[in-house]
Amino acid sequence: MMNFLHRLASPPHFYRISGRLLPWLGAAFALLLVAGLVGGLYLAPPDYQQGDSFRIMYIHVPSAWMSLFIYMVMAGAGLIVLVWRIKLAELVAVHSAPIGASFTFLALVTGSLWGKPMWGTWWVWDARLTSELILLFLYLGVIGLYNAIEDKRAAARAVAILALVGVVNIPIIHYSVVWWNTLHQGPTVTRFDKPAIATSMLIPLLIMALAFNLYYFIALLMRLRLALLEREAGARWVANLLAEEEA
Amino acid sequence: MSAPAPRLGRAFLALLRRDLLLTYRHRAEAVNPLFFFVLVVTLFPLGVGADAKLLHAMGPGVVWVAALLAAMLSLDGIFRSDFEDGTLEQLALSAHPLSVLVLAKVIAHWLVTGLPLLLMAPLLGILLSLSGAQTGVLMATLALGTPVLSLVGAIGVALTVGLRRGGVLLSLLVLPLYVPVLIFASNAVQAAGSGLPVSGQLFMLGALLVLALVLTPWPTAAALRISLG
Numbered sequence: 001m002m003n004f005l006h007r008l009a010s011p012p013h014f015y016r017i018s019g020r021l022l023p024w025l026g027a028a029f030a031l032l033l034v035a036g037l038v039g040g041l042y043l044a045p046p047d048y049q050q051g052d053s054f055r056i057m058y059i060h061v062p063s064a065w066m067s068l069f070i071y072m073v074m075a076g077a078g079l080i081v082l083v084w085r086i087k088l089a090e091l092v093a094v095h096s097a098p099i100g101a102s103f104t105f106l107a108l109v110t111g112s113l114w115g116k117p118m119w120g121t122w123w124v125w126d127a128r129l130t131s132e133l134i135l136l137f138l139y140l141g142v143i144g145l146y147n148a149i150e151d152k153r154a155a156a157r158a159v160a161i162l163a164l165v166g167v168v169n170i171p172i173i174h175y176s177v178v179w180w181n182t183l184h185q186g187p188t189v190t191r192f193d194k195p196a197i198a199t200s201m202l203i204p205l206l207i208m209a210l211a212f213n214l215y216y217f218i219a220l221l222m223r224l225r226l227a228l229l230e231r232e233a234g235a236r237w238v239a240n241l242l243a244e245e246e247a
Numbered sequence: 248m249s250a251p252a253p254r255l256g257r258a259f260l261a262l263l264r265r266d267l268l269l270t271y272r273h274r275a276e277a278v279n280p281l282f283f284f285v286l287v288v289t290l291f292p293l294g295v296g297a298d299a300k301l302l303h304a305m306g307p308g309v310v311w312v313a314a315l316l317a318a319m320l321s322l323d324g325i326f327r328s329d330f331e332d333g334t335l336e337q338l339a340l341s342a343h344p345l346s347v348l349v350l351a352k353v354i355a356h357w358l359v360t361g362l363p364l365l366l367m368a369p370l371l372g373i374l375l376s377l378s379g380a381q382t383g384v385l386m387a388t389l390a391l392g393t394p395v396l397s398l399v400g401a402i403g404v405a406l407t408v409g410l411r412r413g414g415v416l417l418s419l420l421v422l423p424l425y426v427p428v429l430i431f432a433s434n435a436v437q438a439a440g441s442g443l444p445v446s447g448q449l450f451m452l453g454a455l456l457v458l459a460l461v462l463t464p465w466p467t468a469a470a471l472r473i474s475l476g
Contacts (some may be wrong), residue, residue, distance in 0.1 A: 214453075
């Protein structure tokens with residue numbers, strides 16, 4: 001098993017395998033995205049309270065899930081970087097950050113767009129919105145740190161440490177914000193108990209979540225391939241690859 | 248290789264003493280963050296108006312935000328000069344665990360930057376028309392909260408100390424991590440103003456302090472080793 005992982009982590013091997021995998025992943029992603037969008041925007045019935053505007057949930061909720069999930073992946077990769085010093089894990093940690101930040105941003109924007117008709121304002125200091133905003137700052141810190149350090153391998157290790165510190169802090173930040181919020185404002189529209197979601201609404205949501213996961217995986221693979229080519233520009237396998245492409 | 252406990256303890260105390268002495272020799276630099284703290288608090292009444300009721304409501308938050316910013320400003324000094332003159336490299340090469348030595352430096356830093364904020368609190372309490380009980384709670388939260396700021400901030404400094412312009416980046420890295428301290432501390436002071444019990448918030452701050460004391464020296468030491476290359 002470890003042997004297999006080590007081979008997978010070697011750049012030429014990874015480049016080859018990921019190249020073969022990408023078209024399949026892309027096809028699966030397209031299929032799921034279409035299925036999720038049709039299910040969510042067309043097949044699912046309008047909400048009895050919110051009408052059609054609840055449908056933004058099919059983008060908003062998966063984005064919010066992904067924003068947390070990607071931070072966890074980043075921290076996991078960071079741990080691998082610090083313990084085993086695997087180059088590929090460095091790239092995973094570093095290149096997950098911009099994708100995660102984008103999903104966080106998307107979750108914030110869609111939440112704000114939904115909030116305007118529902119709450120009558122673009123922004124509410126709701127606990128979840130606030131912790132999502134702080135999560136965005138954590139991502140921006142990671143990206144800023146990586147860009148600021150010249151030596152990219154040292155930068156990747158610095159990012160790994162920051163991601164691990166962040167992952168310990170996220171639950172603390174989240175629960176302190178929840179606690180702050182419940183003390184500051186009484187029950188508002190944001191706090192009413194939502195009825196359990198109907199199955200016809202839930203299935204498209206899960207499909208969309210899967211599609212978003214695949215999108216992350218694809219975007220990450222493409223970034224990793226590019227980064228590997230850049231980093232290993234002088235290596236023989238890259239030269240061979242280029243010769244093959246030209247032939 | 249084996250470093251018996253008393254020698255580590257002596258190294259810890261020696262480093263603590265050295266850092267305090269260094270600050271004492273550069274007194275003028277050390278008081279600047281303190282003036283900054285008072286200045287920021289002074290700006291708020293000028294900006295939002297001197298209505299006593301308004302100040303009473305905003306005071307706890309204002310003092311704590313000012314404390315965060317003052318702590319941020321002084322953070323860079325924990326490792327900067329030692330990094331530049333090579334002392335930090337010697338520390339990293341010593342037989343003692345770097346995380347313990349780092350803890351000594353952070354404690355020294357807190358004693359010269361965090362503790363003065365605490366002593367300044369009664370004055371700010373008067374400026375922002377906080378009640379006596381509130382000022383007491385404010386001092387308690389500062390006593391528990393500012394060490395957390397130094398401990399957590401040290402990670403950020405360790406990550407950015409090798410950079411020429413790490414200042415703004417440092418605030419981006421560290422301020423989001425300060426959010427829990429800000430929430431619990433300013434809330435405790437506010438609650439004290441309404442005559443509510445504050446022990447819950449103080450316990451949470453204490454828990455954060457213990458957590459930071461135990462956990463942060465490791466990432467700080469690891470980050471320093473990266474910055475040292």
